[in-house]
Amino acid sequence: MKTNYRIVIVGAGITGLTLAALLARGRHADALEITVIDAAARPAYSAADDVSLRVSAIANGSAALLDSVGAWSAIQLARISPYEAMRVWDENDTFDSGSALRFAASEFAVPQLGFIVENVLVQDALLAVLDECSVTLNFGTAIDSLPEADLVVGADGARSFIRGLAGIKTTLWPYQQTAVVTHLKTERKHAATAWQRFLREGPLGMLPLADGRISVVWSTTPERAQQAMTVSNDELGRLLTLASDGVLGELSVAGPKGAFPLCAQHAESYVLPGIALIGDAAHAIHP
Numbered sequence: 001m002k003t004n005y006r007i008v009i010v011g012a013g014i015t016g017l018t019l020a021a022l023l024a025r026g027r028h029a030d031a032l033e034i035t036v037i038d039a040a041a042r043p044a045y046s047a048a049d050d051v052s053l054r055v056s057a058i059a060n061g062s063a064a065l066l067d068s069v070g071a072w073s074a075i076q077l078a079r080i081s082p083y084e085a086m087r088v089w090d091e092n093d094t095f096d097s098g099s100a101l102r103f104a105a106s107e108f109a110v111p112q113l114g115f116i117v118e119n120v121l122v123q124d125a126l127l128a129v130l131d132e133c134s135v136t137l138n139f140g141t142a143i144d145s146l147p148e149a150d151l152v153v154g155a156d157g158a159r160s161f162i163r164g165l166a167g168i169k170t171t172l173w174p175y176q177q178t179a180v181v182t183h184l185k186t187e188r189k190h191a192a193t194a195w196q197r198f199l200r201e202g203p204l205g206m207l208p209l210a211d212g213r214i215s216v217v218w219s220t221t222p223e224r225a226q227q228a229m230t231v232s233n234d235e236l237g238r239l240l241t242l243a244s245d246g247v248l249g250e251l252s253v254a255g256p257k258g259a260f261p262l263c264a265q266h267a268e269s270y271v272l273p274g275i276a277l278i279g280d281a282a283h284a285i286h287p
């Protein structure tokens with residue numbers, strides 16, 4: 001009977017590294033020879049760097065999963081921002097109206113609803129776990145043919161090369177929206193709350209950061225996103241103050257900015273013999 005299985009995970013984003021850690025810390029780890037390959041350089045978190053543009057809302061369940069592989073303690077000691085409440089309202093309404101949606105951690109008897117965490121911090125903590133396991137990490141290595149393995153995992157993002165090689169088709173729904181992402185200072189405190197206003201052109205999300213700033217994800221038309229990327233920071237702050245209906249007072253840009261075209265994409269199959277797709281390679285949705 002075969003007792004040794006070679007698994008190659010292509011992609012060291014959050015999903016690829018989480019899978020590698022789950023397998024390396026799982027009960028069948030001794031039977032697995034795990035390799036992670038990524039085209040990019042090894043990501044590294046540094047507290048000396050400014051908060052990265054790419055942050056994610058990590059729900060308590062995901063934090064528990066990261067804890068189960070030993071990655072959460074390092075994340076928790078670094079720069080994360082718990083959010084204790086959420087407020088969601090519509091363009092035609094006000095944030096304090098009765099029809100605005102409110103969620104509070106206290107309703108669920110938990111200290112927080114989740115955490116805002118830099119993606120690079122999650123990757124860094126998972127890599128520290130994998131450094132302690134017998135997992136081979138190959139960074140700076142772009143895959144251009146199917147690796148030889150018992151199982152190849154395509155964790156290589158929305159434009160998955162592995163998915164293409166396997167001939168797995170996708171269904172694509174372009175949103176005709178682009179997400180503008182930046183960090184801002186606010187006139188009023190963010191109150192450890194995730195704010196989201198639904199506008200006709202797309203939702204505006206405002207996430208609390210540990211240093212008092214907010215991370216904004218403004219989903220809007222490609223034209224308005226292009227305008228947002230080219231105007232001065234003062235003008236962008238003014239546009240976002242308007243879009244947020246002034247819920248946190250005047251907003252001023254205080255960080256880098258970036259634009260991400262949005263679409264929904266779903267692979268017609270997640271698995272074929274010897275191949276599995278995970279993360280954005282399998283399904284990508286609106287942030």
Ligand SMILES: Cc1cc2nc3c(=O)[nH]c(=O)nc-3n(C[C@H](O)[C@H](O)[C@H](O)COP(=O)(O)OP(=O)(O)OC[C@H]3O[C@@H](n4cnc5c(N)ncnc54)[C@H](O)[C@@H]3O)c2cc1C
Binds near residue numbers: 016141142143156157
């Ligand atoms: C603005 C924005 C905000 C978001 N906010 C949230 C949020 O709050 N919560 C949330 O859960 N999600 C959020 N998302 C979505 C989330 O970021 C993605 O779902 C997630 O990062 C996908 O991770 P992944 O590991 O599947 O892929 P990726 O992060 O795309 O990683 C793929 C990796 O594969 C590597 N790769 C690609 N091709 C090759 C190749 N040929 N050879 C070798 N390596 C290769 C790449 O270098 C990369 O490191 C957001 C997305 C956006 C755009």
